Amino acid sequence: MKTISNIAMNTFVKETGGYVAAQLEACTRCGMCADACHFYVATGNPEYAPVWKIDLLKRAYEQRFTLSGKVKLALGVDKPVTDEDIQKFSKIVYEACTMCNKCSMVCPMGLQLGPLIHEVRTSMSNAGVVPDDLMKAVNKQVEEGSPLGVTDDVYDDRIEWVADEWEVDIPVDVKGADTLVVFSSIEVMKFPENIAAIAKILNTAGEKWTLSTAGREVVNFGFYEGSEERTKMFMQRIFDAAKELGVKKIVVTECGHAYDALRWTSYNMMEVPAGIEITHIVGLIGEYVRSGKIKLKAGAFDNGVITFHDACKIQRRGGHIKEPREILKILAPNSFKEMSPSKEQAICCGGGGGVIAIKEADPVRYAAFELKIDQMKAVGADAVVMSCSNCRLQFTDCVQHFNLDVKVKGLSQMVADALEER
Amino acid sequence: MNWTAVLEFARGPFFKVALLVFIAGMAYRIARIIMLGWKKDRVPPRGSKVEGAAISFLKGILIWPFIPWVKDTFKRNPIIYIAGGLFHLGLFVVLILGTAHMLVWKSLLGFGWATLPLPIVDWLAAVAIVAMIVLFIHRLTNPVMRLISGWPEWLNLLFVFLPMVTGYMMTHHLFFRYEVLFSLHMLSVNVMLIWIPISRISHFVFYFFSKAIHGADFGKRSVSP
Helix, strand or coil, X not given: CCCHHHHHHHHHHHHCCHHHHXXXXXXXXXXXXXXXXXXXXXXXXXXXXXXXXXXXXXXXXXXXXXXXXXXXXXXXXXXXXXXXXXXXXXXXXXXXXXXXXXXXXXXXXXXXXXHHHHHHHHHHHHHCXXXXXXXXXXXXXXXXXXXXXXXXXXXXXXXXXXXXXXXXXCCEXXXXXXXXXXXXXXXXXXXXXXXXXXXHHHHXXXXXXXXXXXXXXCCCHHHHHCCHHHHHHHHHHXXXXXXXXXXXXXXXXXXXXHHHHHHHHHHHXXXXXXXXXXXXXXXXXXXXXXXXXXXXXXXXXXXXXXXXXXXXXXXXXXXXXXXXXXXXXXXXXXXXXXXXXXHHHCCCCCCCCCHHHCHHHHHHHHHHHHHHHHHHHHHCCCEEEECCHHHHHHHHHHHHHCCCCCEEEEHHHHHHHCECCC | CCHHHHHHHHHCHHHHHHHHHHHXXXXXXXXXXXXXXXXXXXXXXXXXXXXXXXXXXXHHHHHCCCCHHHCHHHHHCHHHHHHHHHHHHHHHHHHHHCHHHHHHHHHHHCCCCCCCCHHHHHHHHHHHHHHHHHHHHHHHHCHHHHHHCCHHHHHHHHHHHHHHHHHHHHHHCCCCCHHXXXXXXXXXXXXXXXXXXXXXXXHHHHHHHHHHHHHHHHHCCCCCC
């Protein structure tokens, strides 16, 4: 039978190896993860507790793998997973989870709840129970190469315009370059100044870099969806472009989820071209500053209070926690103040994981952002800096929605504005 | 009722059977997890997985069960957090450093060790019992806890609570004759031992899997777990 519950259950079974099973076995159902979830804290809806988001995965595991689960099923204590269950949980795992993995930081057993919820999304995706808005964006990326409709022509026009407007050299499709830089369409369409800024930094550092028209989109909506097939498809485009151009390095720009996919997931999913290093623009800029390849005007942004928002996929799950702080201590030694909690303990913006692309998720997305507002108010922030354009989209939208008096800045842009001439 | 006979049965053949079920059941569950297959992680690391796992265990066992403010999140719910920590502390001290229990271990393993004075063990036992009641009330009243609690969760609490309470009553000679309390204590211990392999009380074993995974996942990203 090809019901959606059947497909979903079979996906769970396929995905369940020791990694998943050991963690499901370890869960004590203590419920502590609830308090770590910004969606639960903001709304008080118990169904947003991370442990509940993996409930289907747990039931699938118990019913198909364990003796006690089979007995419970036979006795009627546990019921088979139904199509309605799948439909209901689809809303929960797509609309009220950014897979920021903050819950894993408080889990006494250390469960990697973010990745486990990603497994739940994978089964939803196979069963075809994905929110319409998200699926439309995925399909657009399949067909046009970008969820925001950045086709070849749009891309070329846009990049040419940025190069003209900001008077900066932007090499495109240069064979033999060392570094392939891949932007997200959010930057291309909504934050073009970021492209100019990053180009300026790379040029100043003397990097031999290039963009690629074929590998122009770093955003991975297949990864949001949880579809293994489409996640690979979108990453393959970038890897093919990298091979074609013969680069040694791929730089992911200010997109968190894409970094998680390319840097931390691709190797276990597919063949990554040998000899290519994958890194994030924040890591690269940090390296430039440390090695002296670029010099920054000290105190260039030293007025008011500036704080830094840690992106779940670039800081907590990406590891680039030190670099932004080193940079901000140069740019704003007196103005820079940490929010609490921050770094690997940071609270997510609420817009990642595809949530911002789903219209129906707007109420919970705004509610979750109120936690960020409280955090910013607590330090009296006049400006908030971040290294993820998805977070930035959420911040920009929410600052408008709540009518806040806070400037939203991209880190690369601040660096570009404070570059010392060489 | 002949309580002496009940006691002989409970601490004799029944205990042996329960212990056997416990050991075989847990061995089966561990073996199954190990044999489910583990994909090799091919991601080039930025930091050390081993270091991450080590820090993860250190934090998990020594530091944060008792210091909720280490993790900012628990400012919202410190009592539950501390109750969980104290319950486990009390449980392990009584089980390992209580003289009566050490003697049981000695009879099973063939060697013993120094124990803590009774008043300390006794206080910690009382603390663990109170902590368990706090956790029970929390499970009963918190909406998330109610959502995720099925009958196995309630049985977990009951089957751990009974040996603790009967043990405490035994030490203090409360309400019943000693043989009666001892019998009830052993019977409830046996039921718990049989229950552990088919329940989530077994988490004390899988803890070592999940914490290692957690530490390695953070360590390879060079993020503090």
